[in-house]
Amino acid sequence: MSDVAVVGGGIIGLSIAWRLVQRGADVTVLDGGDEGAWHVAAGMLAPGGESEHEDPALIGLMERSAALWPAYAKELEVDVGYDDTGTLSLALTADDLAERARMWTRQQLPLLRPTELRDLEPALSPRVRAGVFAPRETQVDPRKVVSALRERLGARIVAKRVEDLSDVDAPQVVVAAGCGTAALTGLPIRPVKGQVLRLRGEPGLLRHVLDAPEVYVVPRADGEVVVGATQEERTDRLVTAGGVHDLLRAALELVPGLADFELTETTVGHRPGTPDNAPLLGRLDDRVIVAAGHFRNGILLAPVTASLIAGLVLGETDPMPAGFSPRRF
């Protein structure tokens, strides 16, 4: 029996466990074996880039976590693909531009003309109408992060599917089971399906993360390019003709040169969404703490979630930031 059991072997559970281990706690991770949303996630670290999140508490949490990422990536001691080249946020139509201009003004990012954008990223389509360079919006490779965390935690990760929290033999339990958290706790977390593609070609066609209204395109140093994502209120795991078509169409409209890239993966994940799409972070009762419901921001929020939840487990008196109580609904 460990002092603390973390239920969930995704990026949130592993990050919490690792932080606890670093701080001297005796931790076991119970990993149900499913690949979580991290497996398909592109790993955009975009604290200001999601226009729908205008809740100041969530923006504050995302900014705090984004600031932690460079040191967090370094602590993992292996290459996890942390890349701070930055993001081009783009508009292709007049409607896109009207919608995005509000966000860009709030972020105080100067509008770039198409020629300026193509100086930064020559493979961009001439159809791109306007955009901004967001230097603070970086990326990491979630698969490399999870692999590094698994390496660090080693035998502390145990293959076990938890069906009921009463089966967990530990005095403190952290539930970080993503979409699975709903069944374990009764909390309102719903799966939001996302289809994501991976392409592969000559490295160097693209340098920046590209964020457009209908698609994002995330180039890795090794020539992999992640293209995502559909957002569907569905629980199935089907890669569909329509989903793949829409992603490819939008990506090729943005970067025509991707047409010759190999299509290496078509995948589906489920983001753990909550009624306000902000995470559930905090104590449920004397024994159980929840860290779940990170929706589209699980990768970005992993470092701050790990620090906050580790502090809570270890009985520190620092208050949790307001607005994320699992009891708020």
Add this chain to the structure above:
Amino acid sequence: MSDVAVVGGGIIGLSIAWRLVQRGADVTVLDGGDEGAWHVAAGMLAPGGESEHEDPALIGLMERSAALWPAYAKELEVDVGYDDTGTLSLALTADDLAERARMWTRQQLPLLRPTELRDLEPALSPRVRAGVFAPRETQVDPRKVVSALRERLGARIVAKRVEDLSDVDAPQVVVAAGCGTAALTGLPIRPVKGQVLRLRGEPGLLRHVLDAPEVYVVPRADGEVVVGATQEERTDRLVTAGGVHDLLRAALELVPGLADFELTETTVGHRPGTPDNAPLLGRLDDRVIVAAGHFRNGILLAPVTASLIAGLVLGETDPMPAGFSPRRF
């Protein structure tokens, strides 16, 4: 040592071997293990549906083989997906219509209006402009055909990659190695890359094979739908973003309801093309006979090829049809 060695375990080689076995010959098939073009082929049996083939000799051969298919499928004794519901040949644009109208006139098929086409196939897009019903253009499932032939031939199929015909220990050798025939014989056969998709959904959305200028859509009874095919003068085996996009775009334009179908396979095959894209059928020397270069028509031409080549091996005096000599280039 067998009397006859067939080099190539694809649909042509297996069909020839099986016909020879039925006629009492002692045959071994040497199978190099690569999946041939049959593995990705949709199995459209369209003797009149390829507008580019206006060579009367080839059209005659295709019609002769199409007439053999019903009995051939029956001889295999298991379900090989032979389906004679027929094909709708379609035009979406004025250009399509102008081009296809010539072919339809030659085939004496009456032009159908969009409403008539949708009476036959309700899932067709309203964008379809005109078309014809081609009742003689049927389909078969090439994977089921190959599986049935393998079953019939059993231990007569030996796993062996032939690099040189002098390594083949038989007095008579039939080379039916598809694209690999070029390296074995020096004959001018080139690989023509095709990307093909397989979708899956509720059976019954479509009943007919759909043949449009940019795409074909072949529905199977079990809900599989084959979507093909790119035609690229390339030797690589990459499934590309551009290839998959173009196929999905054209298929969804034709049948919007396919958007919800699962994308289950993205595959690449290489059609064995010849300088005139007609097959090479006949004797190369006293020992070696060739049956290769069937380009887009390998499935359709398998029964007639099997009968003709078996006759040649067995020394029958019936002449081969003119125009297919492997020595013609």
